[in-house]
Amino acid sequence: MSTITQDAPAAHDDHHDDHHHGAPKGLMRWVLTTNHKDIGTLYLWFSFIMFLTGGAMAMVIRAELFQPGLQLVDPNFFNQMTTVHGLIMVFGAVMPAFTGLANWLIPMMIGAPDMALPRMNNWSFWILPFAFAILLSSLFMEGGGPNFGWTFYAPLSTTYSPDSTALFVFSVHIMGISSIMGAINVVVTIVNMRAPGMTWMKLPLFVWTWLITAFLLIAVMPVLAGTVTMVLTDKYFGTSFFDAAGGGDPVMFQHIFWFFGHPEVYIMILPSFGIISAIVPAFSRKPLFGYSSMVYATASIAILSFLVWAHHMFTTGMPVFAELFFMYCTMLIAVPTGVKVFNWVATMWRGSLTFETPMLFAVAFIILFTIGGFSGLMLAITPVDFQYHDTYFVVAHFHYVLVTGAIFSIMAAAYYWLPKWTGNMYDEKLGKIHFWCSTISVNVLFFPMHFLGLAGMPRRIPDYAIQFADVNQIVSIGGFAFGLSQLIFLAVVIKCIRGGEKAAAKPWDGAEGLEWTIASPAPYHSFTTPPEVK
Amino acid sequence: MDYRQSCALSLIYHTTRGEVAMSQTQAKSNRKLIMMLIAGAIGMFGFGFALVPLYDVLCEQLGINGKTQSTAAQYTPIAVDESRTITVEFMAQIQSDLPWEFTPEVRRMKVHPGELVRTHYTAQNMSNASIVGQAIPSVSPGQGAAYFNKTECFCFNQQALAGKQDAALPLIFYVDPDLPESITTLTLSYTLYNITDKGYVARVEQGAEQ
Numbered sequence: 001m002s003t004i005t006q007d008a009p010a011a012h013d014d015h016h017d018d019h020h021h022g023a024p025k026g027l028m029r030w031v032l033t034t035n036h037k038d039i040g041t042l043y044l045w046f047s048f049i050m051f052l053t054g055g056a057m058a059m060v061i062r063a064e065l066f067q068p069g070l071q072l073v074d075p076n077f078f079n080q081m082t083t084v085h086g087l088i089m090v091f092g093a094v095m096p097a098f099t100g101l102a103n104w105l106i107p108m109m110i111g112a113p114d115m116a117l118p119r120m121n122n123w124s125f126w127i128l129p130f131a132f133a134i135l136l137s138s139l140f141m142e143g144g145g146p147n148f149g150w151t152f153y154a155p156l157s158t159t160y161s162p163d164s165t166a167l168f169v170f171s172v173h174i175m176g177i178s179s180i181m182g183a184i185n186v187v188v189t190i191v192n193m194r195a196p197g198m199t200w201m202k203l204p205l206f207v208w209t210w211l212i213t214a215f216l217l218i219a220v221m222p223v224l225a226g227t228v229t230m231v232l233t234d235k236y237f238g239t240s241f242f243d244a245a246g247g248g249d250p251v252m253f254q255h256i257f258w259f260f261g262h263p264e265v266y267i268m269i270l271p272s273f274g275i276i277s278a279i280v281p282a283f284s285r286k287p288l289f290g291y292s293s294m295v296y297a298t299a300s301i302a303i304l305s306f307l308v309w310a311h312h313m314f315t316t317g318m319p320v321f322a323e324l325f326f327m328y329c330t331m332l333i334a335v336p337t338g339v340k341v342f343n344w345v346a347t348m349w350r351g352s353l354t355f356e357t358p359m360l361f362a363v364a365f366i367i368l369f370t371i372g373g374f375s376g377l378m379l380a381i382t383p384v385d386f387q388y389h390d391t392y393f394v395v396a397h398f399h400y401v402l403v404t405g406a407i408f409s410i411m412a413a414a415y416y417w418l419p420k421w422t423g424n425m426y427d428e429k430l431g432k433i434h435f436w437c438s439t440i441s442v443n444v445l446f447f448p449m450h451f452l453g454l455a456g457m458p459r460r461i462p463d464y465a466i467q468f469a470d471v472n473q474i475v476s477i478g479g480f481a482f483g484l485s486q487l488i489f490l491a492v493v494i495k496c497i498r499g500g501e502k503a504a505a506k507p508w509d510g511a512e513g514l515e516w517t518i519a520s521p522a523p524y525h526s527f528t529t530p531p532e533v534k
Numbered sequence: 535m536d537y538r539q540s541c542a543l544s545l546i547y548h549t550t551r552g553e554v555a556m557s558q559t560q561a562k563s564n565r566k567l568i569m570m571l572i573a574g575a576i577g578m579f580g581f582g583f584a585l586v587p588l589y590d591v592l593c594e595q596l597g598i599n600g601k602t603q604s605t606a607a608q609y610t611p612i613a614v615d616e617s618r619t620i621t622v623e624f625m626a627q628i629q630s631d632l633p634w635e636f637t638p639e640v641r642r643m644k645v646h647p648g649e650l651v652r653t654h655y656t657a658q659n660m661s662n663a664s665i666v667g668q669a670i671p672s673v674s675p676g677q678g679a680a681y682f683n684k685t686e687c688f689c690f691n692q693q694a695l696a697g698k699q700d701a702a703l704p705l706i707f708y709v710d711p712d713l714p715e716s717i718t719t720l721t722l723s724y725t726l727y728n729i730t731d732k733g734y735v736a737r738v739e740q741g742a743e744q
Contacts, residue, residue: 116564184571188564222575226582238732241586244670245629245727249599252589256582319598319676 023524031126034118036103037522041421042125043100044414048490050092050132051407055483057085062479065472068464078462079147080139086150090268091175092132094402097410098271099124099182102210104421106186108515108522109204111195111531116188124181131174138164138171149460151261154242154253158234169232176221183217186210195514197533201292204513206274208295212302213270216263219306224260227253251316258309266305268402270298272369272409273340276362278513279416280344283359284351285510290343297336304333314385323382330380334373341370356508357431361412364439365405372400375450390460393453399446404439411438411489418496419503423521426496434492437485444478597680600672606690607683614648615711622709625723626655632728633661634695647711650685655724657693658700666730667693669703674721681710682720689724 023029023038033039060081064072073081103121107114115121139145141164148156157165190203190211203211230253233239240246242253273294281288288294310318310326318326344366355363375397379385388394411434418426448471457468464472506516514533518526593599622645624638635658645651659665669689673679684690688703695701709720 117568180575184568184575187571188567191567192560192564218571218575219578222577222579223582223585226579230583230586240732243727243732244725245668245729246732249589249593251599252586255589256585259585260582317600317676319596322598 032122034114034122035524036107036115036118036121037421037524039115039118039121039125040100040102040104043096043103046125046128047093047095047097047100048493050088050096052486053136054085054088054093055486057081057088058479059483061085062476064462065464066476067473068466068469070463073462075462076144076147079149079460080145082460083146083149083152084135084139087135087146087172088132089402090150090264091172091179092128094268094406094410095179096128098210098213098268099179101206101271101275101410101413101417102182102186105417105515106189106207106210107193108420108518108526109207109513110190110193110198111514111527111533112189112193113525113528113530115185116193117185120181121185124178124185127174128178131171131178134167134174135171138167141167151257152228152231153257154231154234154250157231158242161235165235166232169228172228173225176225179217179221183214183221186214187218190214195527195530195533201295202533204274205277205288205291205294205298206271209270209272209274209277209298212298213267216267216270216302216305220260220263220267223256224264227256227260230256251313254313254316255310258312259306261312262309263302263305265398265401266301268406269369270301272365272406273298275409275413275416276344276365277340278511279358279362279412280347280366282416282508282511283354283356283362284348285353286347286351287512288343289346289349290339293339294343297339300336301333304329304336308333311380311385314382315389327380327382331377334377337373341366341373352510356415357426357428357435358412358416358508360432360435360439361408361415364435365408365412368400368404368408368439368443372397372402372405375400388453390458391453392449392457392459395459396446396449396453399449403446404442408438411435414489414493416508417515418493419507420515420520420522422497422500423503423519424496424500425503425507426492427500430488430492430495434485434488437488438482441478441481441485445475445482446478448475448478594680597678598676600674600676600679602671602673602679602682602684606687607685609650609683609685609708612648612711614646616646618647618711619644620647620709620713620717621719622651623719623721624653624655625721627723627725629725629727632665632667632726634659634665634667634726636724636726645709647709647713650706650708652704652706654705655688655703656700657695657703657726659695659697662697664694664696664699664730665728667695668727668729669693669724670727672723672725674723675717678713678717678720681713681717682722683708683710692729 023035024033030038030042033042058081060073061078064070064078103115106112135145141162143162143164145162145164146152146157146168148161152161152168157168190207194203230239230241234241234243234248240248242248242250244250277288277294307329308326310322311330314323314326348363353359375393379388379394379397415426415431418424452468452471452475455468457464457472503520505519507520508516514527514531515522517531590601593601594603621642623642624640626636626638628634628636635656637656639654639656643651643653655669657667671684671687671689673682684705684707686704686706688705693701693703713720
């Protein structure tokens with residue numbers, strides 16, 4: 001893809017009037033930092049903490065569902081757990097993890113010294129902990145926290161919601177502002193700060209996918225902000241956007257929400273495609289098959305994502321014409337996605353493959369994400385969606401694309417770039433244990449949910465009919481095992497930060513890209529003079 | 535700390551502490567791009583709200599939501615199409631927190647397109663408190679909504695009933711003879727909402743006067 005003519009860019013240049021220095025010390029380093037690597041680290045740790053928090057809520061859900069009947073928590077608290085689990089995993093775990101990776105990697109991949117807007121970068125991170133503190137604090141208020149599902153459908157979130165709903169609304173506003181600022185930063189960085197010679201079609205795919213993701217974020221996060229604002233005014237200020245009695249329409253809520261919500265699911269998967277497109281060639285020791293088709297496929301997915309929102313609401317009573325339109329558009333997305341999957345497989349074909357932990361996660365991603373894609377195709381078929389709608393089949397589907405999709409790609413990325421970040425190799429044996437524990441347990445957790453859904457078990461209900469008991473027990477055991485397995489990941493990361501075999505600048509034989517031309521660990525300031533890309 | 539006196543966009547840029555030494559042209563092109571992106575984000579926030587009227591217009595034009603006109607139709611005597619008979623069904627639903635009884639005069643009637651028909655619903659307030667109700671109509675199938683014309687409907691106004699009071703709520707309508715051949719049954723459903731404590735008064739009355 002690109003050849004690099006400079007191999008020690010961290011060298012100090014005399015003609016710079018700025019004084020190079022290492023990282024400042026102490027707590028204020030992290031509060032005041034404008035360094036893309038520091039901010040990337042903050043984002044990644046924040047997202048991991050949120051991952052464990054949201055995961056703990058999933059454990060509550062699975063513990064309650066271990067047996068039929070109500071044993072551990074009351075239904076209102078159960079509803080709060082499903083709601084906040086969803087919100088935290090989407091806005092607190094997956095999205096900040098991708099922003100963290102973008103911060104760490106994009107400047108190093110395009111040969112830039114930092115993000116274009118470092119001080120805004122600091123802001124976009126530091127408002128996030130406040131957003132989630134507000135959201136989590138609402139769980140302890142009288143009447144409880146949000147209990148209307150992460151999709152906050154009206155009138156559940158308006159007429160029937162708890163008094164703390166304003167806190168939910170404001171926390172979503174802050175998360176949205178954070179994401180939009182992060183996205184603006186990414187776009188400006190990629191457009192204006194590429195090293196000389198780094199032309200568009202030489203950009204690593206992670207950079208491409210993030211650029212497209214950033215545009216999606218700028219397009220739809222404001223719509224989400226508008227939606228929560230309407231919920232706020234409907235609930236507290238007497239408007240009736242979603243109240244039929246005042247001339248509004250609750251179905252319109254779903255249209256506006258999913259106009260945001262469907263591009264949102266691609267926001268959570270496009271950067272994954274970029275990560276996998278970096279890791280698969282590295283461990284196949286072959287260049288990526290079909291680079292330009294990958295770029296076009298990503299762009300097509302992004303455009304199509306605006307035309308499919310109503311497949312989430314087939315059962316709301318749409319005209320047949322609209323149902324067919326959204327069904328075919330949804331199925332059309334399988335084409336560019338299929339291009340990607342085939343390109344990854346073709347990259348591995350006759351490659352010189354090795355299976356270090358990042359590659360294991362990448363291969364698992366390709367297989368398991370494709371399973372999630374197939375169940376998505378099934379859900380796209382309007383008539384069968386009437387059966388699957390709001391059952392555990394849907395839960396199985398989106399956990400396959402989000403956990404074994406997005407989360408697995410984030411794990412793969414962490415293993416792949418940890419040597420660059422810390423300067424140490426992670427413990428390969430522990431990494432493999434983490435991989436196998438995760439992969440086996442995640443399938444025990446989510447695969448049987450398909451059958452529960454087909455058999456008719458509804459989502460978001462703390463109790464279930466007796467015939468679902470056995471399968472739910474298996475699912476819960478898988479859930480606990482998957483949750484515990486992530487502590488292995490924590491151990492691997494901490495061990496890697498504290499020491500281990502020293503990593504070379506390019507620890508992976510087949511790795512490509514500018515980030516491997518700088519030392520490991522990456523110096524605090526890299527590419528202060530831009531590299532020349534040929 | 536020289537950055538305190540730095541450029542107007544000091545929130546965004548910084549030139550201190552050695553991280554980024556940005557050239558003037560770079561800063562300028564960054565600034566232009568940032569402004570465009572911020573404008574895009576603000577525009578999309580507005581678009582979210584623009585979806586509200588857009589949704590209403592689309593539903594009305596395409597007749598896809600079962601929504602009928604919220605204002606009275608004018609009836610000019612037209613030829614009654616005796617050759618077709620349409621079954622019109624009447625349904626009544628009550629939102630759970632409204633202590634009223636609400637029933638149509640008849641559950642079902644046969645009408646010819648073009649014929650002006652008079653019927654009514656009855657409502658009774660079963661509680662002792664006075665309550666304001668608002669009926670919201672919906673026609674199924676949705677494609678038929680545009681052909682269901684009401685010259686008089688209690689749904690154009692709010693209904694205030696004192697404790698234990700009852701009232702006959704008039705409804706006069708005709709079915710447009712252009713109703714597609716495929717439709718033989720129209721179901722008119724009213725849902726009655728309690729709006730006593732809500733601030734919807736102005737909006738609904740305004741709709742009725744138009």
